[in-house]
Amino acid sequence: MNIYSSDVAAVIHETMLAAxxxxxxxxxxxxxxxxxxxxVALALKKGEQALxxxxxxxxxxxxxxxxxxxxxxxxxxxxxxxxxGNGYAKQLVQALDMVAKTQGKSIIQCKVRMTVPRNIALYQxxxxxxxxxxxxxxxxxxxxxxxxxxx
Numbered sequence: 001m002n003i004y005s006s007d008v009a010a011v012i013h014e015t016m017l018a019a020x021x022x023x024x025x026x027x028x029x030x031x032x033x034x035x036x037x038x039x040v041a042l043a044l045k046k047g048e049q050a051l052x053x054x055x056x057x058x059x060x061x062x063x064x065x066x067x068x069x070x071x072x073x074x075x076x077x078x079x080x081x082x083x084x085g086n087g088y089a090k091q092l093v094q095a096l097d098m099v100a101k102t103q104g105k106s107i108i109q110c111k112v113r114m115t116v117p118r119n120i121a122l123y124q125x126x127x128x129x130x131x132x133x134x135x136x137x138x139x140x141x142x143x144x145x146x147x148x149x150x151x
Contacts, residue, residue: 001061001088003095006052009041015052015062016040019078026115028142032076040064051095053079053088061088065096071107071148072100093126097151106151114143123147 006012016032023030043064044050053061060083065074074096079088093108100108112119114133128147136142 001053001055001091003051003053003091006050006062007044009037009044011052011059012044012050012062012064013037013040015059015080016076016078018080019061019084020076022081028115028140030113031139051092051099053092055083061092063092063096065099067103067105070105071109072096072103072105073109075110077110089122090126093123093149097149101151108149108151109146111144111146114145120145120147123149 013035016035020030020032024033048064048066050062050064052059061077061079063074063077065072077089077092079086079092096108100106108128110123110128112123114120120130124147126149128149130145131148132146134144134146136144
């Protein structure tokens with residue numbers, strides 16, 4: 001997979017929606033499904049960045065991230081369903097590791113739903129640990145964990 005920076009909101013949005021479609025029927029659907037090309041474009045304009053992964057000319061994965069004071073925070077890591085299970089999420093996280101290191105950050109952080117244990121297990125396999133847990137009352141009591149990886 002070739003990984004590179006992108007600021008094309010439509011491509012980022014389309015890839016994200018394809019990957020997050022599985023959460024459409026969840027008890028509490030992902031807020032990623034509420035995003036539009038315009039909201040992604042606005043986030044990019046405000047400093048968010050994205051990496052996309054391409055295979056044979058097709059965008060099959062992406063991740064959005066922000067550089068914060070002492071860490072890199074990423075969200076919406078997305079691999080389209082037909083390409084899941086092939087190590088592309090791992091490659092995106094490795095690319096984030098490199099971005100963080102070149103920017104002088106020693107921590108990578110993300111938030112994960114407790115109701116998706118396979119994602120928690122994936123990040124743990126990649127060296128992340130759970131550092132906190134919270135209940136989002138504005139999201140109908142959704143419980144999420146904050147996970148961090150120390151570089």
